[in-house]
Amino acid sequence: MSIIKTSLPPNILRYIIGLLIIIGTGLLLFFILLFTETALSVWEKLQNYPVWLIIPYIIGITLIAFLGSRLLLRTLKPTPQKIQTHTIDQAPEQRQQHIAEKIQQAQSKGVDTQAVEVELQTLVTRQKDKEIYISLFGSISSGKSSLINAFLPESKVSVDPRGGTTSEITYYQWQQKVGEQIILTDLPGLQQTGQQDDDWIKQETQRAHIVIYLCEGDLTRDQYNEIQSLIALNKPLIVAINKIDLYSMNELQMIKQRLMEYFSDIKLLQVVTLQSGGTREVTKVYPDGREELVIRQLKPQTKELEVALNQYLELNRQQLDENRDTGFYHIAEQKLTSATDQFRQQKAQAIVQAYTKKAIAGALAAITPGSDILIQGYLGFHLVKELCQLYDVPATEMDIKKFIELASKHVGKTLPMILAFAGNILKAFPGIGTVGGSFFHAVAYGLIFESLGKSVASALTEQQSWQSTPTMQRFEENLSENMESRAQQMARLAFDIFAQKSNNK
Ligand SMILES: Nc1nc2c(ncn2[C@@H]2O[C@H](COP(=O)(O)OP(=O)(O)OP(=O)(O)O)[C@@H](O)[C@H]2O)c(=O)[nH]1
Ligand SMILES: [Mg+2]
Numbered sequence: 001m002s003i004i005k006t007s008l009p010p011n012i013l014r015y016i017i018g019l020l021i022i023i024g025t026g027l028l029l030f031f032i033l034l035f036t037e038t039a040l041s042v043w044e045k046l047q048n049y050p051v052w053l054i055i056p057y058i059i060g061i062t063l064i065a066f067l068g069s070r071l072l073l074r075t076l077k078p079t080p081q082k083i084q085t086h087t088i089d090q091a092p093e094q095r096q097q098h099i100a101e102k103i104q105q106a107q108s109k110g111v112d113t114q115a116v117e118v119e120l121q122t123l124v125t126r127q128k129d130k131e132i133y134i135s136l137f138g139s140i141s142s143g144k145s146s147l148i149n150a151f152l153p154e155s156k157v158s159v160d161p162r163g164g165t166t167s168e169i170t171y172y173q174w175q176q177k178v179g180e181q182i183i184l185t186d187l188p189g190l191q192q193t194g195q196q197d198d199d200w201i202k203q204e205t206q207r208a209h210i211v212i213y214l215c216e217g218d219l220t221r222d223q224y225n226e227i228q229s230l231i232a233l234n235k236p237l238i239v240a241i242n243k244i245d246l247y248s249m250n251e252l253q254m255i256k257q258r259l260m261e262y263f264s265d266i267k268l269l270q271v272v273t274l275q276s277g278g279t280r281e282v283t284k285v286y287p288d289g290r291e292e293l294v295i296r297q298l299k300p301q302t303k304e305l306e307v308a309l310n311q312y313l314e315l316n317r318q319q320l321d322e323n324r325d326t327g328f329y330h331i332a333e334q335k336l337t338s339a340t341d342q343f344r345q346q347k348a349q350a351i352v353q354a355y356t357k358k359a360i361a362g363a364l365a366a367i368t369p370g371s372d373i374l375i376q377g378y379l380g381f382h383l384v385k386e387l388c389q390l391y392d393v394p395a396t397e398m399d400i401k402k403f404i405e406l407a408s409k410h411v412g413k414t415l416p417m418i419l420a421f422a423g424n425i426l427k428a429f430p431g432i433g434t435v436g437g438s439f440f441h442a443v444a445y446g447l448i449f450e451s452l453g454k455s456v457a458s459a460l461t462e463q464q465s466w467q468s469t470p471t472m473q474r475f476e477e478n479l480s481e482n483m484e485s486r487a488q489q490m491a492r493l494a495f496d497i498f499a500q501k502s503n504n505k
Pocket of ligand 2: 145158165188
């Protein structure tokens with residue numbers, strides 16, 4: 001028994017047509033009887049006529065009655081069920097336009113959108129090819145590849161009791177019905193170690209029209225959660241309990257019942273039992289009494305699964321396609337977000353580095369007392385402004401100035417300690433006596449700017465308010481983190497900048 005909920009609205013028009021056909025057929029029969037009566041009287045008169053005139057007459061009546069009843073049955077047969085979706089916030093066309101705009105915006109900033117475009121191109125190809133994609137999904141060794149072999153014995157997919165046999169996504173053409181091209185997708189198994197990154201496998205289920213989730217009995221918590229995330233995709237889903245040969249009828253019934261209860265309120269979810277393959281050891285006895293242990297392949301039992309699949313294949317095709325499209329747009333959006341994040345992280349790093357260098361150069365160039373503070377304030381303002389622009393976070397001049405003032409106060413407390421630290425580090429550098437005290441400031445400001453930039457960038461990445469107290473706390477933590485190696489790095493930078501300036505003079 002499988003769960004598939006139909007909530008067809010009463011189709012009044014269908015019943016009216018049905019009624020009209022009944023009346024029409026009745027009238028027809030009435031006329032036929034009238035005709036028969038007339039014909040009988042004619043018959044009596046034509047008793048002596050040959051048989052070849054009577055036979056076509058009987059055949060004609062039977063044919064009319066048959067065609068009438070067929071037409072009636074066809075009209076009363078329910079039309080395929082429309083997919084009931086849970087939550088689709090945007091129509092696919094709107095979503096397509098929305099993502100196209102986002103891609104353009106991202107490109108204009110310099111984000112690498114190639115992966116997103118490949119995703120959308122794949123969708124276009126699949127839209128043109130009009131094939132139905134069915135994904136086989138589940139834990140390792142649940143019998144996915146065996147199922148491919150059961151449906152397509154000639155494909156000879158590798159099957160092994162050891163988990164992790166399938167390591168890449170593979171597509172197989174399956175001509176189930178005439179005129180219907182189906183692509184079965186064999187997916188690598190989910191590792192469920194919590195460490196393996198299975199996202200790329202899960203994404204393929206979003207690209208499918210129909211998903212078959214294979215399990216080997218009652219569900220673990222991880223498996224239950226995986227099915228929940230499949231349910232959220234609003235796709236026709238089949239939970240297939242595989243390896244039924246390992247259970248008694250009673251046990252199997254109980255497992256199936258339990259699974260059906262878990263998902264009883266889910267539309268477009270069916271629970272079926274299955275045997276996709278497996279082997280059995282048998283002892284072969286030869287006439288001479290010799291015995292040999294041989295491994296026999298078990299015959300697959302896929303009937304229940306095929307019935308469930310056929311129900312889904314009869315669903316409204318447009319709805320199935322729209323659902324598939326939504327899956328693709330969702331992946332494309334995810335890819336665009338991660339490409340943008342990656343771009344921002346790299347760019348933010350470059351901005352922080354550039355301002356750190358500027359801060360060092362500024363400190364080295366400061367001649368009059370206090371002028372270095374002025375330069376750093378100006379630089380700090382622009383560092384934060386550029387980072388906010390990169391993350392599209394609005395920041396007024398006033399906000400940034402306030403933040404820099406607050407950061408300066410924090411630095412004020414620790415500056416003597418940082419300067420002393422810089423002094424210690426610089427002692428190890430040869431020739432320090434000749435270049436003067438501005439080096440202490442250069443190293444200190446290099447450390448300050450790098451820490452400030454990093455803390456603002458990470459607040460912006462995590463979408464926190466960059467002006468918040470946590471940003472300030474992180475700034476202080478960053479400042480004291482790996483101070484020795486960072487200070488040495490800053491000292492080297494300072495020497496490079498100094499050497500460059502001396503050469504340019
Ligand atoms: N007893 C029994 N064993 C089965 C059945 N179906 C598959 N197996 C066995 O289960 C093991 C794993 O089968 P595979 O088809 O490789 O499983 P998979 O899900 O593709 O595994 P991965 O690719 O590693 O994720 C093999 O030893 C199969 O022979 C079944 O219905 N009954
Ligand atoms: Mg496999």
